[in-house]
Amino acid sequence: MIADALFAPFFDFEFMRRGLAGCLALALGATPVGVFLLLRRMSLMGDAMAHAILPGAALGYLAFGLSLGAMTVGGIIAGLVVALAAGLVARSSILKEDASLAAFYLLSIATGVMIVSLRGRNLDLLHVLFGSVLALDDNSLLLISAISTLTLFALALLYRPLVIECFDAAFLRSVSGTSPVAHYGFLVLVVLNLVSGFHALGTLMAVGIMILPAAAARLWVRRLPSMLGLAIVIALASGIGGLLASFHADVPAGPAIILAAGAVYLLSLALAPGGMLGARLDRRPHLES
Amino acid sequence: MKRDIDVPALRLENLTLGYDRHPAVHHLSCDIASGALVAIVGPNGAGKSTLLKALTGELSPLQGTFRLKAGREGVAYLPQQNEMDRSFPVCVFDMVAMGLWRDIGAFGGLRRDQAERVHGALAAVGLSGFESRQIGALSGGQLQRARFARMMLQDAPLLLLDEPFNAIDTRTIEDLVAIVLGWHAEGRTILAVLHDLELVRRHFPECLLLAREPVGFGPTAEVLTSERLAIARRLASDFDDAARVCQRQPERGAA
Structure with a gap:
């Protein structure tokens, strides 16, 4: 009975299998990027970037209609311009990264809204805003999987410089010139994965599958590799849970997935060793040294 | 390491x-001999950290140049502690092993002999047994020991230390000073920004007294006189927001 409820939807319906494949790809690609966003204290930056992508995608839609390619390219360009401009300003002026990023993404949104209203067309942008994880076509699935594959390879290449850049950037700059490579390479990965996420979950919620599993995993484990692994598992489990909830309770899938990840986060916050109650529940006696 | 007296390190x-055209170090000329152990002393805002930042290439000079005998690659730099994010999940062994960056780069794994060197460096700073501890779980003194171990692995001929003994207890300072003296005995050139004049007089043969302007450079006993220290205190406190453009010409051959 329970097995039926858990597995039958995926056996019986192709759109559920496609949604599952999309969630798996996102968990493998976007979530590890989210772990580094969280550890670099850039969680909100991910949110700002997601907003910066929206006008680019809207422009692509305006010019070429509901074409996957145009919206993707538009989103990537808008995201990269904002991320790189913000990084450049932060490195060469007295403004910090958050301030310059806020400035650029607000500019980006305003430009997008301006162009959209000048054209005076009623856009069906719900797809971009809220995604369509249950209506992923072949091209979207290929795009998401390709970006996830690329992300995994890029993270493997950047791993060591990126880790040092996160906790001791001054040391990395003093031993090698890879600091900017790690920094900008990481920003590019953030943008790519946000674009990949918006096809499934929409620009507003794409950040959710990056940050929520990462935050939950941080509460449970202490080592970075375990944190990456656990975050991926949580993201995939939330994806499956959200898809099933959407199927059985007839609710929209995107928000259901993010809410499932949110539930894991709240539960971890209560119970995990690093959470609010976890440390107090540990009643074991202290050690000798 | 062979000492090459002719070419200064x-x-x-x-x-x-400087920053924003205001000089933090003003018209400084001097030669640091290979193998020298030099303390950089001066009031806050005297440009000591700025000087080290410039030598690592983080800050480009407003005017003038400097030459490093060993090149940029031969410099190991220990910034002040607060520039590190201690909440990041990384263990002591991994953090110290990063000192081998020039040998292993971004992709290389640790060979057995390199792993032995990491253990050796940890033992030398008294952190054996702390390998798998998270850096966030170390005390300030233990973290400074780990950073010294990392610097040891960098095996550089020129070492720049920025306030290495700040907020550290006496016993740790003694251990770390012994390590610095060991490096000196190996013939490395060392520049350390320090505030404790007593410690400088005891262990550092040479001293550079900075107060934006160079106030003195040479044997410590001749530089750290009460007269020069008073000059340094006075100079460091002048800061004029509406300062005019400096017209000073470089003096040839002056140190």
């Missing part, structure tokens, strides 16, 4: 460094 030529 570091030559500063009329070096002016």
Whole structure:
């Protein structure tokens, strides 16, 4: 009975299998990027970037209609311009990264809204805003999987410089010139994965599958590799849970997935060793040294 | 390491460094001999950290140049502790092993002998057994020991230390000073920014007294006189927001 409820939807319906494949790809690609966003204290930056992508995608839609390619390219360009401009300003002026990023993404949104209203067309942008994880076509699935594959390879290449850049950037700059490579390479990965996420979950919620599993995993484990692994598992489990909830309770899938990840986060916050109650529940006696 | 007395390890030529056109180090010229152990002393805001930042290439000079005998690659730099994010999940062994960056780069794994060197460096700073501890779980003194171990692995001929003994207890300072003296005995050139004049007089043969302007450079006993220290205190406190453009010409051959 329970097995039926858990597995039958995926056996019986192709759109559920496609949604599952999309969630798996996102968990493998976007979530590890989210772990580094969280550890670099850039969680909100991910949110700002997601907003910066929206006008680019809207422009692509305006010019070429509901074409996957145009919206993707538009989103990537808008995201990269904002991320790189913000990084450049932060490195060469007295403004910090958050301030310059806020400035650029607000500019980006305003430009997008301006162009959209000048054209005076009623856009069906719900797809971009809220995604369509249950209506992923072949091209979207290929795009998401390709970006996830690329992300995994890029993270493997950047791993060591990126880790040092996160906790001791001054040391990395003093031993090698890879600091900017790690920094900008990481920003590019953030943008790519946000674009990949918006096809499934929409620009507003794409950040959710990056940050929520990462935050939950941080509460449970202490080592970075375990944190990456656990975050991926949580993201995939939330994806499956959200898809099933959407199927059985007839609710929209995107928000259901993010809410499932949110539930894991709240539960971890209560119970995990690093959470609010976890440390107090540990009643074991202290050690000798 | 062979001592090569003829070429200075570091030559500063009329070096002016600063932020927003205001000089933090003003017209500094001096030669640091290979194998020298030099303390950089001066009041807050005297440009000591700025000088080290420039030598690592983080800050470009407003005027003048400097020459490093060993090149940029031969410099190991220990910034002040607060520039590190201690909440990041990384263990002591991994953090110290990063000192081998020039050998292993971004992709290389640790060979057995390299792993042995990491253990050796940890033992030398008294952190054996702490390998798998998270850096966030170390005390300030233990973290500083780990950073010294990392610097040891960098095996550089020129070492720049920025306030290495700040907020550290006496016993740790003694251990770390012994490590610095060991490096000196190996013939490395060492520049350390320090505030404790007593410690400088006891262990550092040479001293550079900075107060934006160079106030003195040479044997410590001759530089750290009460007269020069008073000059340094007075100079460091002048800061004029509406300062005019400096017209000073470089003096030839002056140190």
